Amino acid sequence: MVSIWTITLFLLGAAKGKEVCYDSIGCFSDSEPWAGTAIRPLKVFPWSPENIGTRFLLYTNENPNNFQILLPSDPSTIEASNFQTDRKTRFIIHGFIGKGDESWLVDMCKNMFKVEKVNCICVHWKRGSQTTYTQAANNVRVVGAQVAQMLAMLKSNYSDLPSQVHLIGHSLGAHVAGEAGRKTPGLGRVTGLDPVEASFEGTPEEVRLDPSDVGFVDVIHTDAAPLIPFMGFGTKQQVGHLDFFPNGGEEMPGCQKNALSQIVDLDGIWAGTRDFVACNHLRSYKYYSESILSPDGFAAYPCASYKDFESNKCFPCPDEGCPQMGHYADRFAGKTREKQQKFFLNTGVPANLLVSWRYGVSITLSGRTATGQIKVALFGNKGNTHQYNVFKGIVTPGSTHSNEFDADSDVGTIEKVKFLWNNNAVNPTLPRVGAAKITVQKGEDKTEYSFCSEDTVREDVLLSLTPC
Structure with missing residues (x-):
C-alpha cells in the first residue's frame, strides 16, 4: 500500500521546478536537491536580500568595540573604513535565530586582535535567521551569495585575494560559509562550528558545507547526537578535511540534557533559553574562541572512534603530528594523506579552562x-x-x-x-x-x-x- 508521505514526495518531485532571481546575486531554484526530497520536502524560496537585510560589520585592531558597516554594492564604504588589504580577513557568520552583533562574535574578534592584525567581519543576517527554521535554512543560499558578492568586490577593487580569506560559520552559518566558498574559487579556508543537521545532513554536496567548497575545511562537532530523539542540532556527518569531535562530539562537559530540551522543537529555541536548551550546540564557538589564545591547548588525535580514544588506542600522535582544533587547525593542512579524517580530544569545562x-x-x-x-x-x-x-x-x-x-x-x-x-x-x-x-x-x-x-x-x- 502506498503511503501518503510517498504520494506527497512524488507530487513534489513531479511538480515543475521554479526559480526566483535577485539582482547581482543570481537565481535560486526550488527543484531538487533544494526541495522535493525526503530531507527537504517543502518547496520554499529564499527571501530577497532586502527582506533578509544582511549587513557586514567590520571590526579591526583600530576599532575593536564599534563596528563599521561595509556594503558589497558600495566600495566607498571600504575606503572610508579601517579595512586593510595587507591583513588577513576573517568573516564570522552566526546561525539560526542569531545576530551579527552578539557578544560571542565580537568577543571572538577581540581574541583575534590579541594575536594578529586582522579584518574581522561579522555577518549580520538577523531578519533572515529569526524566522521559521525551514525558511532560515533556505535563506542560507542568499546570505552565502551575498558573502561571495562581498568577496568578489574585495578582490576586484582592492586585490584582496580569496586565498587570504577565512570564513567561520556557526550552525546554519557553517552552511552559509560553504555556499560562499562554493561560489568563490580559490577561497583559503572555511571553519564549520557545529554545522546544523536538519535539512542538510545527507544532502548532496552543493546543498551543505563540504570539503570541495574550498581549499581547507575544518569542522568542530559538539552536538552530533541524532536530532530525534536526542535533540542534537549538529551534524555527525564528516563535512570537512579535518573533523574534530571533542569529548566524542555529542555531550560536552557542563551540558546536561534536560526535560525541556527533549520537547522543544527547532522553531522553539528563543534567545532567552537557547543557552539552556542548546548548550552543546553553542559550545563549538566557545572552543574556537578559546583556541585563538591557546595555540597548543586543543591537540586532537586521529582515531576511528571516541570509544577507541577513551580506550587509549590512539596515543601518542603519529609521525606527522596532531592538529590543533580551532584557530590553528590550518597549520596541519596537507599533513594527512586521507581526504577526510576524524580527530578526538577531551576538553575542560567553561567554569575552568576549556583546554587540556x-x-x-x-x-x-x-x-x-x-x-x-x-x-x-x-x-x-x-x-x-x-x-x-x-x-x-x-x-x-x-x-x-x-x-x-x-x-x-x-x-x-x-x-x-x-x-x-x-x-x-x-x-x-x-x-x-x-x-x-x-x-x-x-x-x-x-x-x-x-x-x-x-x-x-x-x-x-x-x-x-x-x-x-
Whole structure:
C-alpha cells in the first residue's frame, strides 16, 4: 500500500521546478536537491536580500568595540573604513535565530586582535535567521551569495585575494560559509562550528558545507547526537578535511540534557533559553574562541572512534603530528594523506579552562602486595598538574600499569613526578608501596621522560621520583 508521505514526495518531485532571481546575486531554484526530497520536502524560496537585510560589520585592531558597516554594492564604504588589504580577513557568520552583533562574535574578534592584525567581519543576517527554521535554512543560499558578492568586490577593487580569506560559520552559518566558498574559487579556508543537521545532513554536496567548497575545511562537532530523539542540532556527518569531535562530539562537559530540551522543537529555541536548551550546540564557538589564545591547548588525535580514544588506542600522535582544533587547525593542512579524517580530544569545562593536555603514564610498582588506588602528579618548568588516577585494584610489586589522562595545564619539561597510593581502609599491617619507575609521555611531541625511586611509602604519603 502506498503511503501518503510517498504520494506527497512524488507530487513534489513531479511538480515543475521554479526559480526566483535577485539582482547581482543570481537565481535560486526550488527543484531538487533544494526541495522535493525526503530531507527537504517543502518547496520554499529564499527571501530577497532586502527582506533578509544582511549587513557586514567590520571590526579591526583600530576599532575593536564599534563596528563599521561595509556594503558589497558600495566600495566607498571600504575606503572610508579601517579595512586593510595587507591583513588577513576573517568573516564570522552566526546561525539560526542569531545576530551579527552578539557578544560571542565580537568577543571572538577581540581574541583575534590579541594575536594578529586582522579584518574581522561579522555577518549580520538577523531578519533572515529569526524566522521559521525551514525558511532560515533556505535563506542560507542568499546570505552565502551575498558573502561571495562581498568577496568578489574585495578582490576586484582592492586585490584582496580569496586565498587570504577565512570564513567561520556557526550552525546554519557553517552552511552559509560553504555556499560562499562554493561560489568563490580559490577561497583559503572555511571553519564549520557545529554545522546544523536538519535539512542538510545527507544532502548532496552543493546543498551543505563540504570539503570541495574550498581549499581547507575544518569542522568542530559538539552536538552530533541524532536530532530525534536526542535533540542534537549538529551534524555527525564528516563535512570537512579535518573533523574534530571533542569529548566524542555529542555531550560536552557542563551540558546536561534536560526535560525541556527533549520537547522543544527547532522553531522553539528563543534567545532567552537557547543557552539552556542548546548548550552543546553553542559550545563549538566557545572552543574556537578559546583556541585563538591557546595555540597548543586543543591537540586532537586521529582515531576511528571516541570509544577507541577513551580506550587509549590512539596515543601518542603519529609521525606527522596532531592538529590543533580551532584557530590553528590550518597549520596541519596537507599533513594527512586521507581526504577526510576524524580527530578526538577531551576538553575542560567553561567554569575552568576549556583546554587540556594529554599525557600517557606507565608505572612499575615496588614494595608489598596491597589493594589500592595509584595516583600521580606531574611537575615541570611551567607548573604542575593535579593528581590523576592511573590504576585501581591489586597492587603487586614488579607489575606495570599504564593509563592516559587529560591535564588542565602544560607543565613544559617534566622535572619530577609525585606518586601517591591509598585504599581508604584501615590495614593493620601498614604495607609500604612504591614506584620503581614511572615513564611519562607527552602525546603531542611523543617526548618520553623516565623517573626512578628505590623508596616505598605508606598510604597517603607522597613519594617523589626524580629522573633516572
